[in-house]
Structures are given as structure tokens and as C-alpha cells.
Amino acid sequence: MNEISERERRILRCIREWISDHGEAPTVLEISQEVGLSSTSSTAYQLGKLEQRGLISRDRRWRSIRLC
Numbered sequence: 001m002n003e004i005s006e007r008e009r010r011i012l013r014c015i016r017e018w019i020s021d022h023g024e025a026p027t028v029l030e031i032s033q034e035v036g037l038s039s040t041s042s043t044a045y046q047l048g049k050l051e052q053r054g055l056i057s058r059d060r061r062w063r064s065i066r067l068c
Helices: 006-022 028-035 040-052
Strands: none
Touching: 006 028, 006 040, 028 040
């Protein structure tokens, strides 16, 4: 269960590139649009999984995602 899925990999890449390009983290909606997910709740679920694995940290504010 240590291996991350392709979807999780795409989300991490999106976050990394967005921060590099914009100087701040993307919103859940922006991540959804970038990786082609139609539901922000699905994106939020994936972010929760990444957070549990210790790959990102976040709080409940906009643009609060940080790569670990």
C-alpha cells in the first residue's frame, strides 16, 4: 500500500507545477480541472489520501496545500 496510484501521482505533479508557476498552491477546483476530475469531492478525497500518507500537508484554508 506504499505505492501511490497514477491519479495521486498526477495530483502531486499538478500541485508541484502550480506552485512553481504561480507561487502559491492550487485550490481543489483548480486541481480538479488540471487533472481532469469532474468532482471536487473526488479531488478532496484524493488529497486526504495523500495527506494520510504524509506526502502533503494542508489545513482548511484556500491554497494551503504544502508538499512534504
